[in-house]
Amino acid sequence: MRLITEVASAAGIHEEHLELYGKYKSKLSPSLWDELKHKQDGKLVLVTAMNPTPAGEGKTLTTIGLSQALNAAGVKTVAALREPSLGPTLGMKGGATGGGKAQIVPADEINLHFTGDIHAVTSAHNLLSAMIDNHLFQGNLLGLDPQRIVWKRVMDMNDRSLRSIVTGLGDGNGTVRESGFQITTASEIMAVLCLCDDLADLKKRLSRMLVGYDQSGQPVTAQDIGAVEGMTALLKEAVKPNLVQTLEGTPVIVHGGPFANIAHGCSSVIGTRYALKLGDVVVTEAGFGADLGAEKFMDIKCRQAGLTPAAAVLVVTVKSLKYNGGVRKDELYKTNRAALLSGISNMERHIENLGKFGVPVLVAVNHFEGDAPSEINDVVEACSRLGVPAAISKVWAEGSAGGVELAMELKKLLEQGEGQPAAFAPLYEDNLDIPAKINTIVTEIYRGAEVAFSPAAKRSLGIIEKLGLQQLQVCMAKTPYSFSDQPRLLGAPEGFTMGVRDITLSLGAGFAVIITGNIVTMPGLPAKPAAEGIQVDLNGAINGLE
CATH class of the missing domain: 3.40.50.300 (P-loop containing nucleotide triphosphate hydrolases)
Structure with a gap:
């Protein structure tokens, strides 16, 4: 080198x-x-x-x-x-x-x-998680509904046992509620870090991130929790390219x-x-x-x-x-x-x-x-x-x-292409509503026939409409192995129905995450993890990491 x-x-x-x-x-x-x-x-x-x-x-x-x-x-x-x-x-x-x-x-x-960037994202994400639960414990002045908190915790490891957890168990340990872990690369903070223009824009995006809803159904953000400056402190080096x-x-x-x-x-x-x-x-x-x-x-x-x-x-x-x-x-x-x-x-x-x-x-x-x-x-x-x-x-x-x-x-x-006007254009217009944007991707890129929304996804669409968030782009969470939402449907399938299981909001990133099929945001390890093949000799040289 x-x-x-x-x-x-x-x-x-x-x-x-x-x-x-x-x-x-x-x-x-x-x-x-x-x-x-x-x-x-x-x-x-x-x-x-x-x-x-x-x-x-x-x-x-x-x-x-x-x-x-x-x-x-x-x-x-x-x-x-x-x-x-x-x-x-x-x-x-x-x-x-x-x-x-x-x-x-x-x-x-x-x-x-x-250089520690992903660790910084993990720390910033979990700082916000801890501050949310501490807010509940300290009196919940925002009236945050414990059953409608959407912000989970993250770690940069595949651990399927943490997909669904219960926090706050034990005397004096806070509000008991269901939650879970995502892998750090699925954190909205990772998306925000990758889409921001600079440190100032990073702060703006962090402040908009949705953590849950209060008892009247109004959004509660990271700014409301008071976590933005602390998260920025943890991310100030990570925002610099390597x-x-x-x-x-x-x-x-x-x-x-x-x-x-x-x-x-x-x-x-x-x-x-x-x-x-x-x-x-x-x-x-x-x-x-x-x-x-x-x-x-x-x-x-x-x-x-x-x-x-x-x-x-x-x-x-x-x-x-x-x-x-x-x-x-x-x-x-x-x-x-x-x-x-x-x-x-x-x-x-x-x-x-x-x-x-x-x-x-x-x-x-x-x-x-x-x-x-x-x-x-x-x-x-x-x-x-x-x-x-x-x-x-x-x-x-x-x-x-x-x-x-x-x-x-x-x-x-x-x-x-030199000297010619750029022909590039995104697939859909911003002014389409969320279902229309999803349908455009499903029919034009995946070649499916229609989209089927689950009851949970329909409730999420209702919230999006109520909050006036139709301008969001859509980020499809889908199996990578097939054009469809069915991993074993290889080649170039068409005419299938794409099932949308739920929709989550990433307001800082500027998109709605469309969860399809059996996709999960915390992967699991295979029967023989790559970690089993790694060896470190006494000089500190690593073998098998490829």
Whole structure:
């Protein structure tokens, strides 16, 4: 690794704007923004993917490898990524820093505690939780209804046993009430951190966060509880973006980490804006498949921040296409043209959907050892039929050298758009009501036939209407594995009914969270957690965190 001061200098960042966390990590000072804010923005490229499968698609890997390849081709490029959460890192997914020769480093530190941002979000969230219960205990001057408190607690770990809990048990321990835990990446504070413009905007958003309702049904906010300044104190360093590097020295801004299945799935607006001033091209990613991460990137992040993406790269793999065509995980290494052709429908659906946002699309075929050339050709030919360019990516094995074809195709796509008016537009208008916004996403992106609201969801819609909150955007909490709300419905299903179980309000983030199917905001561990495979030697080196 190069010293982070050297990486920063090569990116045009003077050392006075760095707040160092050792030799290889740094936060970027707000003073840097004062120096950069008048510079012209680079071009923003989103890397997204088909629906995730057990075979792995390599979206983060492709983002890192593509940024390296563009830099090697002489295009000044900065990557912007989310911070890994300890929950999936120690659970089912493992680390989230890329792999092979397309990694961000120091990988172990980024995957674990990094610069403490996620811990700060956890602490700020639970400070508000504690102050709510203390308010009840100390006399409840606000008349807060204990049965209508919506603010839970969080921790950055997968622990299904904490999804539903009872607090206040025991003499003198406060009001007994039902509550629960979410994973930190589902906290509204994480969303607020990633959507705010600066520290002042962070405070405004924190103050608007809904904690519950009083006895007359009126909203009670974090501002009412008196928690905003305390939360801000805990978050004042976390709001600053983090600078690290790839294995080849490409600068990477890693900041914020909301999940895309239960939150909005994008790295911070602040980090993205820094990157756009530092690079001629910024390669960023959004979580899970394009039906979740890309939709939220376009409809929430870009809308709120005024960003205009120049292109989208859709990552696909031969194995994942065959999985969507009905092949079991242990059979994916075998050539199966019929299954591949069937599974291509999933890729085609995502390409069509991305086109609805007016953004040009490039398909990146992430190459795995053992992929049959004939199957790769089938994927490329399918893209050609749709009028979409495709390129083979071998960045895991070869780093920037394996991303040359992908980088050249992206350069060509970006050059074609130069001098033309931006065609990008979000999917729905702000003035639609919440049911109409949900229906637009379900019918246009998921291709469902209708939406069925549960009694709880209908009650929530009534509250939204009563409070005049129809202007909120919608953040769909949905399984990532299918376009539908049924994880096993693979490929490109259509005509199904999407069930909405409940709706929660994230007033600070500016959206309503639409909870569908069996989705939960606190994941559980798999039968064999990734934590079981981690080893630390006597020198402190970590193995198995990947």
